[in-house]
Amino acid sequence: MWEKPVSHGEILKNIWKNLDLGTLQRRHPFHTPVFGTVCDNQPDLRMVVLRRFWRRPPQLAFHSHNGSPKIKHIKANPNVYYLFYHPEEKLQVRIRGKATVHLGDELAEEQWQSTELFSRRCYIGEAPTQPSKKPTSGLPEDLIDREPTREESEIGRANFVVVTSTVEEIDCLEMNVRGHRRSLFTWNEAGELETKWLTP
Ligand SMILES: Cc1cc2nc3c(=O)[nH]c(=O)nc-3n(C[C@H](O)[C@H](O)[C@H](O)COP(=O)(O)O)c2cc1C
DSSP states (O other), X not given: OOSSOOOHHHHHXXXXXXXXXXXHOTTSGGGSXXXXXXXXXXXXXXXXXXXXXXXXXXXXXXXXXXXXXHHHHHHHOOXXXXXXXXXXXXXXXXXXXXXXXXXXXXXXHHHHHTSOHHHHHHHHSOOTTOOOSSOOOOSOGGGTTSOOOHHHHGGGGGGEEEEEEEOOEEEEEEOOTTOOEEEEEEEOTTSOEXXXXXXX
């Protein structure tokens, strides 16, 4: 088995560290998790970029276009899932929570201000997942090869949403040749943390 016993506290500390790094470092594996929603009882998954992580109470956030299908899913059913994997640490983290869509509020404004002009292009163009007769970037023609001006970028503000998620449960699997280890962290309705060990 593992060299030394470990507490749930130490495992959680490592998860928090990786989530912090995921928001800060573009090349960190936690920067681009898989995000799952439910649509008419069917799971739907896609990659997103982790933009914010708060520890108390734990919450995660990414940016999106208000017209994208995942936003409709969340409004119909706020139950969501994040999946992270760190290949060097062989660490899988699955996070279940409830999502909220922020449009035009204080958080959306804060995140919009921290979004680079180049990235703001995503919100100027058409919403994702629209049918097109030909291959398309969805961007206005004259913005395909250049950064928008600050004034042009403001068109995107109306489409820009921040999706935050609570953290209700974390299922953590650490893989090791000498035996895997699996831990479960559940926050009850009073916000208290309950912990368990699971077979991997
Ligand atoms: C590496 C990577 C990062 C992505 N980040 C985001 C993101 O932060 N927000 C987002 O809305 N879509 C992001 N996308 C695009 C989505 O995965 C998805 O294709 C798009 O949002 C449409 O999803 P939907 O139809 O489920 O709403 C990303 C895709 C990749 C490959």
